Amino acid sequence: MRYGSTDVLHGIDFEIGTGEVVALLGPNGAGKTTTIEILEGFRARSAGQVSVLGSDPARGDERWRARLGVVLQSWRDHAKWRVRELLQHLGSYYARYATDEVPRPWDTAELIDLVGLTAQAGTRIGKLSGGQRRRLDVAIGIVGRPELLFLDEPTAGFDPRARREFHELVHRLADREQATVLLTTHDLAEAEKLADRVLILAGGRIIADGSPDELALRMSARAEVRWTVDGQRYVHPTGEATAFTRKLFAQYGESVVDLEVRRANLEDTYMALVQEYER
């Protein structure tokens, strides 16, 4: 992928299986949005092969489009419409693409309930709060019961409670509907919680690909042991947490209290990988 004479994506090579929830992480300008827009069929690519649900997104037809759900970063559309009205209307576009396996669209009332907007069903969309608007966006994204859902920074601007409710919704979609989900986020705790697999993009390349645990294991040198002896708190980073802890007990025995072994989490891994790449 290229803008003018600058390549913005190179060597992006990945496959996502049915039912996987994949988080695409990376610093701003890493190419996340470009990648996702190519996959959505919203942007032409300058080189390479892409296949999404068996079709090239650049040539995807309406039937293909009906199997996708898209939640973008900043929708402000249809401000004069009411919540139920818009979901009902947009849902009706999917009716002709229903199959025996996938009934389409989602029942409007059920969907509104699912995203917690029942009290706002008759509200003009322009009057929704930021979090409510975002939940509506998600509802529109899934109204056609997509087999593949793109979520571009879905929880930006959510308060902690809305965020947790949204996470539960994504889990439900992935488990019950067997939807494949590709999401971008800057919230690493969110990626760790939601994703089966994480792709880290930096400078237009994939610099890491694996489950959050696998990635953390790669950084296992960064495990941290914390403990207290005689009221004194200690912290020690180590690559051999088990061996270190064993030695600790051998030396101090029962006087070791409040022992914590903290494995590197996704945030540590991410920071290490991105720093390594930028160096």
Add this chain to the structure above:
Amino acid sequence: MNGLRTARLGLARGGIELRQVLTYWPDLFQNTFLPLAQILVLFLMRGHHVPGTSFSLGSLTLPSVIGMGFAFGGVLGVVGLLSVDREDGTLLRAKATPDGMTAYVIGKITLSSVTVLMGLVITLVLGLVAFPGVRLTAPGLATLAWVAVLGLLATIPIGITLGSLIPNPRFIAVVLLPFGALTAISGIFYPITHLAGWLQGIGQLFPMYWLGLGMRAALLPPGLASVEIDGSWRLPLVFLALALWSVAGLAAAPAVLRRMARRESGSRVAARRERAMLRPT
């Protein structure tokens, strides 16, 4: 079959948006204010006479203003709808929905046709009451009907084309200015025969003149054709000019619209939003 279903989705879309226009007072005001203001201005002009006749200038202008309403509603109205929908992401939403773009366009055509025709009916009914010179005969009604249909066909595709070409709603002014100039040379508020020959030539290139002429032919007594070019309503030419603009517009609009829609993406909408927020208002 599928085409029919998409058309139904588009009509449903147009219907919902129409109901919003009719039940949301700022929109309703915007759509009825112009016809009402025009009538009022024309009513104040009723004491003036068409040069060389005893016919009221207000009565002469009323049908012209109805014709102008098509140019304004069909072109500027659609330019406005399209550029706003592009800026706020409504168009991208249509693109993300199966058959969404086609239904979106059908919806906009429905909405703007109905609002333009509503303007026509309001102006016409009030005009028939307020201006004794304006009358509606059976042949006049037939003329009115085909000029109106061709008027929609000639103007809405131009609106779609221009609306796809301008980068954001601030550029509506760029379309609006030449429109004002065009109104001045299209014989709307004053007979075109009183303009310099070359201005008459330019005026006759655009549909606004022909829409005004067609509406005058439909609503005014035959004698008034004397103030027109060639002293005639030239209805065959009205038909030809509007038909040519319809064909040209219908040929250009889908391609230009497709090209514009193809380039829409989430990051473009977000970038426009960022620029709009940075811009001092």
